Amino acid sequence: MTQPIFLVGARGCGKTTVGVALAQALDRGFVDTDNYLLTRTNMSVADIVAQEGWDGFRARETQALKSVTAPDVVVATGGGMVLAEGNRQFMREQGVVIYLRAPAQILADRLEAFPEEGQRPTLTGKPITDEIVEVLAAREALYRQAAHHVIDASHAPDAVVDAVLAALHMARA
Ligand code: ADP
Ligand code: MG
Numbered sequence: 001m002t003q004p005i006f007l008v009g010a011r012g013c014g015k016t017t018v019g020v021a022l023a024q025a026l027d028r029g030f031v032d033t034d035n036y037l038l039t040r041t042n043m044s045v046a047d048i049v050a051q052e053g054w055d056g057f058r059a060r061e062t063q064a065l066k067s068v069t070a071p072d073v074v075v076a077t078g079g080g081m082v083l084a085e086g087n088r089q090f091m092r093e094q095g096v097v098i099y100l101r102a103p104a105q106i107l108a109d110r111l112e113a114f115p116e117e118g119q120r121p122t123l124t125g126k127p128i129t130d131e132i133v134e135v136l137a138a139r140e141a142l143y144r145q146a147a148h149h150v151i152d153a154s155h156a157p158d159a160v161v162d163a164v165l166a167a168l169h170m171a172r173a
Contacts, residue, residue: 001096001168001170002071002072003071003094003095003096004069004070004071004072004073004074004075004094004095004096005022005028005073005074005075005095005096005098005164005168006075006077006091006094006095006096006097006098006146007019007022007074007075007076007077007098007100008077008081008082008091008097008098008099008100008143008146008147009079009099009100009101009102009143009153010079010102010107010132010135010136010139010143011079011107011111011132012102012106012107012108012110012111012132013100013101013102013107013153014100014102014110014153014157014160015032015076015077015079015100016032016034016035016076017157018100018153018157018160018161018164019032019074019075019076021157021158021161022074022161022164022165023073023074025161025165025172025173026074026165026170026172026173027173028072028073028074029070029072029073029074030073030074030076031068031073031074031075031076032075032076033061033064033065033068033075033076033077033078033081034076034078036064036067036068037060037061037064037078040064041060045057045078048060058080058083058084061078061080061081061087062084062086062087065077065081065087065090065091066090069090069094069095075095077091079135079139080139082139082142082143082145082146083139083142087146088142088145088146091146092146092148096148096149096168097146097147097148097149098147098148098149098150098151098164098167099143099144099146099147099149099150099151100151100153100160101143101150101151101152101153102152102153102154103154104129104132104133104136105129106154107132107136108128108129108132111128111132112128149164149167149168151163151164151167
């Protein structure tokens with residue numbers, strides 16, 4: 001299989017961590033749409049949102065998705081990539097989409113342990129756990145709609161990689 005593999009899911013579900021490990025396991029390239037945006041624009045997500053609003057950020061995110069999509073690549077997407085119907089459709093058509101699913105409490109614990117200060121403004125200005133519960137409730141259906149496979153991402157990264165490989169009927173390179 002040479003189609004790109006897209007990882008979707010909420011902040012902290014492990015798209016970047018699992019994506020790097022998955023790419024290594026398959027001897028594929030890895031690309032992160034958030035990182036791509038940062039290096040391309042020289043601005044943080046917070047900067048882009050401050051200057052161009054969330055709409056501006058979302059438009060750039062869609063462009064980033066298209067730019068990084070190529071054969072044999074593992075793509076970690078931003079948590080909000082699935083919000084646009086066009087992005088969901090593009091990923092489903094171009095590749096295999098994996099939803100890394102984890103309960104809100106686990107996401108909150110991970111983000112509290114590694115707050116990535118200043119990297120991304122909170123969407124609602126509320127405490128992190130409340131926000132995660134709200135954002136997950138709003139997006140769960142979209143992650144599922146986008147995904148060909150839903151994977152339990154609450155285990156250790158290596159176990160999550162193995163679960164993705166099993167779902168794709170792929171073996172470690
Ligand atoms: P995302 O890219 O989906 O926002 P990250 O890969 O950046 O998530 O992970 C967020 C934080 O959670 C990081 O500190 C990472 O080390 C940790 N983490 C990610 N996946 C796991 C996992 N499966 N088990 C434990 N910690 C994890
Ligand atoms: Mg990430």
